[in-house]
Amino acid sequence: MNLVKIVTKNMRQRALATTLTGVSVALAVALTVAIVHIKRGMQQRFEQSTLGYEMVVGAKGSPLQLVLNTVFNLDISPGNIPWSLVEKLQADKRVKAAVPFSVGDNYHGFRIVGTTDIFGETFGYKLAEGRWFTCSIDALRDAFKEALEHSQERIAKEKGVEPPKPAAHHHNPAEAVIGATVARETGLRVGQTFIAAHGVEVSPNAEEHTDNPWTVTGILAPTGTAVDRGLYINLDSFYHIEGHEVRDVPQKDAKPEEKDNDPDPGQVSAVALKLRSPIHALPLYREINDGADAMAAFPAVEVRKLFAIVGNIDRILLAQAILIGLVAGVAIAVSIYNSMSERRREIAILRALGARRRTIFAIVVWEAVAICAVGAAVGVVGGHLIVVAANAALRHVSGFTVAPLALEAAELWVVAGSVALGALAGIGPAWQAYRTEVAENLAPTS
């Protein structure tokens, strides 16, 4: 016989109250654990994804939208920038690498990204199997010309005039390297082909580019970033798709010769930069943003801003969870306090048998602590189950999932806080038990 056994017996004797108060603690802990876990996990995933992406450049608009679109394969592209800007940035001595991206299609909801063969090398993405797609700058320029011809043909048709005769063009094979998640979820393997659907998200009415199948040449090793959920194709093949005109329909006030003889027909959604030195980041950022053509954004900064906004929401949720915890603490105190009148005789018997006042005090406090500790343990498991359940929604919204079994240091604090709450909740009733008069309470009450 020991204190633990006495505490356990007391809890069992009041099974309903113990269970209900324990459940409220578990609920508060589960919510807290889930919120902390999801926030930390998502932030980690987002920050991990920005590694290597020192700066992104795209059309003027929302920097967050540009970053979400370029780095995380989320949201829609804010617009296009001219290929000449990509070349200008590639030639800039401050820039170590400038990787272009074009988006606009998907395969089973996974985004198809047109880029060049420096993509993997620049950001350190390794192939798990196969090889990188074939890509050459000549083929890309040829693709721009061909796409321009398609645009001119369309404009001529709109004007009702004879379109110019198309020239012969060199095509690289349409090839793709796919992310680890795409391979796992779609079952695509090296050597297999796939057909893209128009638009960056799945739509029942989306047009399929059946005349442009891509062959998978490689599968990327898992990165834990948005790259796992992308299909990366050679940029020239992107412009072979009908409807991927290299420039917008000319402005109404543009001169006819400007419309038909655009010297810079190529356009991309964005370009990601790696700089030779961090010292160049701010001047280049200002230079681009001061210009009229494009906008620069720092992915790491935008992610921090995003989580600062999200942080306000999770602080509200955390405050709610803490409130639930406090209410649970009060419920435990009230429940034990209410049981005191029926337990006075029990306490008096224990005292008559030789139990000291402080032993009685400890029994009551430990009872409250045990309820909170068991509730907290159940809550931690529950919190992780919530994360498992939330992963499907997280994947849909962000493309990321959170490892449900990973333990956060904050969880230990939550458990420790719950135990402390239990101790606090037990003090009031324990004091009442401590002061119980033995002689008065030894006789049974009717």
Next chain:
Amino acid sequence: MDNAVLSMRNVRKGYREADGNRLDVIQVGRFELGAGDQIALVGASGSGKSTLLNLIAGILLPDAGTVCINGTDITQLPEARRDRFRAGNIGYVFQSFNLLQGFTALENVELGQMFSGGGTGGRGAQLLEAVGLKNRLHHQPRALSVGEQQRVAIARALVNAPALVLADEPTGSLDETNGAAVLELLRQVCTEGRHTLLMVTHDPAVMRHFDRVVRLEELR
């Protein structure tokens, strides 16, 4: 008496009434019990018999006087030490058994051992066997008859081999047959263990079993 197990001198215990006057419930000039003595203490209802037992057990403190158990004046001990002293030296049997619900017979007996600071060992089971409850060790009080419950209470009172056993009308809740059996058992185990037994009663049938019967008024 040089080797008194219990020695009370000039003990007074009273309460202040609503009108401010003091009412002495207990007044004991001198009262001593030796090792192995078995005494019935008799008094009218409400005369303070239970209060006297609580004073001897150290549950209540007297307003004046000394209460010595085996030479230790328990009125001078701090409360925590007095509690521990009680657990090790005094066994208490109540009229209403005072077993803890939710605990088995064996656990109730072991509770008596727990607070004395000794290990629980196997003495609880031995005692329950000795009082005829070998097959009831793991039964909860509600599954036992009233006679069996009082046997558990006797085993609990004796589990620390106390020098002094206090019994507050232990047969008061039992029928004649059960009461006689319990009384016989209590006297027998106290005789075998040379425990001093002080039993409060107002039942003449119980008094007849004792060679020495003391009226509360005689203690003044």
